[in-house]
Structures are given as C-alpha cells and as structure tokens.
Amino acid sequence: MTFSAPAPTQLDPVVRHLYVHVPFCPSICPYCDFHVLTRQAGLVERYLERLEQEAAELAAAYAVDLDTVYLGGGTPSFLRDHELRALVESVQRHLGWGRAENTLEINPGTVSTERAALWRSLGFDRASVGVQSLDDATLKFLGRRHDARQARDAVSRLIAQDFRVSGDLITAVPGQPLDSDIHGLVELGVGHVSAYTLTIEPGTEFARRGVQVDEDAEREGFERTEELLAGHGFSRYEVSNYARAGQESRHNLSYWQGKTYLGLGPGAAGHYPVPTPGADALTLRRTNPHLHDWLVGQQGETLLVDPHEYVTDALFMGLRLRRGLDLADLTRRSGVDVAGRYGLVIERQVRLGLLEHSGTNLRATAQGWWVLNRIVREFMEVDAAETA
Incomplete structure (x- = not known):
C-alpha cells in the first residue's frame, strides 16, 4: 500500500x-x-x-x-x-x-x-x-x-x-x-x-x-x-x-489535544514547533536532563517528529479524551489524510467495539480505553508497513 x-x-x-x-x-x-x-x-x-x-x-x-x-x-x-x-x-x-x-x-x-x-x-x-x-x-x-x-x-x-x-x-x-x-x-x-x-x-x-x-x-x-x-x-x-x-x-x-508547549526546568518535557514544518519534521520533542546535568547547561534528548509520528501521538493522546478527536482537524494540522491513511484500522476497531466513528469524530469506547496502547500500535503498524 x-x-x-x-x-x-x-x-x-x-x-x-x-x-x-x-x-x-x-x-x-x-x-x-x-x-x-x-x-x-x-x-x-x-x-x-x-x-x-x-x-x-x-x-x-x-x-x-x-x-x-x-x-x-x-x-x-x-x-x-x-x-x-x-x-x-x-x-x-x-x-x-x-x-x-x-x-x-x-x-x-x-x-x-x-x-x-x-x-x-x-x-x-x-x-x-x-x-x-x-x-x-x-x-x-x-x-x-x-x-x-x-x-x-x-x-x-x-x-x-x-x-x-x-x-x-x-x-x-x-x-x-x-x-x-x-x-x-x-x-x-x-x-x-x-x-x-x-x-x-x-x-x-x-x-x-x-x-x-x-x-x-x-x-x-x-x-x-x-x-x-x-x-x-x-x-x-x-x-x-x-x-x-x-x-x-x-x-x-x-497535551491531550496535541498542542505545542514549553518545558522549563530539569527533567521537563516540551513539545515545540520547528521553523519550517514539513515532511521531515513537523514538531520537535525535547526532554531536559536531570538536575545536575541541567545545571551545567547540558542538552537533553531531542526527537524530531514527522507528520505521521505527530498523527499517531495525537491519536494516542486524543483518544484518552471522552469526546475523542476531530480527524478533519488533525488532517489540517498534520497535512496527513488521517481518515484515508488509517481507515482500515479504524473500521476494524469500530467492529470490535473499541472505537466509535461518527462523521469526522473518532473516540474510544470504555472497552477501548483499556486497550488503548494496542489500538495505537495498529495505527503505527500502518506507518511501519509503508517504510518496510
């Protein structure tokens, strides 16, 4: 595919x-x-x-x-x-x-x-x-x-x-x-x-x-x-x-809506915009080092987030919300056709009673909340199949 x-x-x-x-x-x-x-x-x-x-x-x-x-x-x-x-x-x-x-x-x-x-x-x-x-x-x-x-x-x-x-x-x-x-x-x-x-x-x-x-x-x-x-x-x-x-x-x-935020202080995590968002990097996640390394100005772990990783992160966080998330809005933010790219996974999870899909809204059911990691893993497998 x-x-x-x-x-x-x-x-x-x-x-x-x-x-x-x-x-x-x-x-x-x-x-x-x-x-x-x-x-x-x-x-x-x-x-x-x-x-x-x-x-x-x-x-x-x-x-x-x-x-x-x-x-x-x-x-x-x-x-x-x-x-x-x-x-x-x-x-x-x-x-x-x-x-x-x-x-x-x-x-x-x-x-x-x-x-x-x-x-x-x-x-x-x-x-x-x-x-x-x-x-x-x-x-x-x-x-x-x-x-x-x-x-x-x-x-x-x-x-x-x-x-x-x-x-x-x-x-x-x-x-x-x-x-x-x-x-x-x-x-x-x-x-x-x-x-x-x-x-x-x-x-x-x-x-x-x-x-x-x-x-x-x-x-x-x-x-x-x-x-x-x-x-x-x-x-x-x-x-x-x-x-x-x-x-x-x-x-x-x-956090749950996939917004960017600053992380200030030792061990703090931040989700940052990049100067020119594109296919290689849409945002950047950085976690500061622990106190003693942070005090001397050492840099923490940095991860460039491409559009597909941004989407799977947003799905994981957004599905924690009872109201779920708007796939059209996620498409607008990421540039990825979310409903098209992950449509088969969504259909399967709906049939299993783990997700509900109405219009552009996608939300987890009570049963889906218990297996949210497994659901998101299936979204990630779509990305893995593309790069294989």
Whole structure:
C-alpha cells in the first residue's frame, strides 16, 4: 500500500502553554518515579539561577503567548515563599503568564492561610492538591507525610482563597475506602478530581518491596470512581480526570489535544514547533536532563517528529479524551489524510467495539480505553508497513 506525501500543515507557530518542573520534595514517596530529590544547601538557589537562564533561552528561540502555566514536580509548594516568588518573576519577565489558567501543584502539608493568599497574589488561580486519600492508614501505606486532617484543611483553605481546586486520588490501594475518599473530596468542594491507579514502576521502593496491584481491584476502582463521581455531577472527560462543568484542566487539555508547549526546568518535557514544518519534521520533542546535568547547561534528548509520528501521538493522546478527536482537524494540522491513511484500522476497531466513528469524530469506547496502547500500535503498524 502506498500513500501520498503529507500536504502543507496549519500548525499554530505560537507556543501557548508552559510546564515548569520543580524537582524538590520533602521526601520521596515509595511509588514515585518522577525526577525528584530532597533539597540540599545551595541547590535551590542554583536551580533558580539556571531557570532564569533557560527561560530567557526559550523566549529567544520561540514565539510565545501563554494561555496556561503549570508548575509541577516534585513539590512546587515546598519552595520557600521568596523562592517561589523569584521563580514566578523569572517566568513572567521572560515568557509572560497564562491568561486562561495558572496551576500550582501543592502538597497538603505545605498549606496555611497565609501561604494560600500569597500563592493567589502571585497569579496562581488553580491548585492541584496531592490528597491521594482521606484515610490515614492508606496515606501511611503510600508513604505520604500528611494526614487526612491536613488534606481536608488544605483544600478548604485554598477554596477560601478562591482557587479552582483539583484533588488527586490514588486508587486500587490495598484496604483503601474508595467510596469515603471520593465522597469526602466532593464534600470539601473540589471542582476537579484526578484519579490514578496505583502503578508499580521499576526502580521505586514499592517495586523493591514487591508490592503488587490486583488487576480486579484496578478495574473495580476505575469503574467505581466514575460511578460515584457521576452521581455528584462530575463528568469523566479524560481517562483519569473528572470535572464539573467548566472545571477541566485547560493546561492538560493542551497535551491531550496535541498542542505545542514549553518545558522549563530539569527533567521537563516540551513539545515545540520547528521553523519550517514539513515532511521531515513537523514538531520537535525535547526532554531536559536531570538536575545536575541541567545545571551545567547540558542538552537533553531531542526527537524530531514527522507528520505521521505527530498523527499517531495525537491519536494516542486524543483518544484518552471522552469526546475523542476531530480527524478533519488533525488532517489540517498534520497535512496527513488521517481518515484515508488509517481507515482500515479504524473500521476494524469500530467492529470490535473499541472505537466509535461518527462523521469526522473518532473516540474510544470504555472497552477501548483499556486497550488503548494496542489500538495505537495498529495505527503505527500502518506507518511501519509503508517504510518496510
């Protein structure tokens, strides 16, 4: 089977989203495999100096007009007040600030009324709070340093400061009272919930201990979470994310919709436009090195993304959304005739009940979400067959 070369694309040349990675944590959770570390004397100061340099470099390299900013980690709220202020000022000085949404990831143990007011005054309007559970035994098993009372108190203080609050939950934890966790979060007044199944990643403390997640418990948690949150007026808009109307994460939607975004800080990933998009490269993905290499200016891993790779990435991310994605829009952005190129795969997956195709919209069914990697692998096999 042969395919025509991609047509001219219509990608937005302006980058409108920024992710900033703050790698410092008060302690390392036993399930965590992100780039995180505890603070050491002088290390945060060096981090802030290098962050300012990198922000200037990104501003010089790309056209930037930000809609969203997201500070993740790590524990950004673990930074001292003057450190977080300096970070925000560096970003604003070189890259601006998000017009639509600015999110700060927060550990419940770092929240006070005064600090919440400061964060709000710095320009953050959305808080992603690492609640994980409202059960003390579950929190202890997960290695969290806060307790349920602190989590409830943190959410209440942030809502009182007019934050849009998202609560993170980990599900499929042995002995976890999931129903009371969800009811408790909703009663606190959050407008968004991110619910992630406990995953045992290689190299983590849980992996070394031999902790395992029961597959039946994973499926039960996946389904029960949606059932309970739907009963409270939350819609599952992405595989792991639920929101009341208008409370969706605008920043994370940029990832799932295949938009470009800047990655600032050690270990941060970015998805960048290239000066002249074409068949050889439509966009560029880059992941920064870890802290000590990043501090001395070493370059991270860089991957040029051609139009077909851009499409399969967009399919994988877009099919995570309940509403799916618009194939005509993806064709416009990539220059690839998506419906024509992958038509046989789409038809097969529709027959299997894993995808739904209506007009130009393609979405995964509930069963399709469970095997999304397998579905996207079939799209990639079409590209492999062309180059064989």
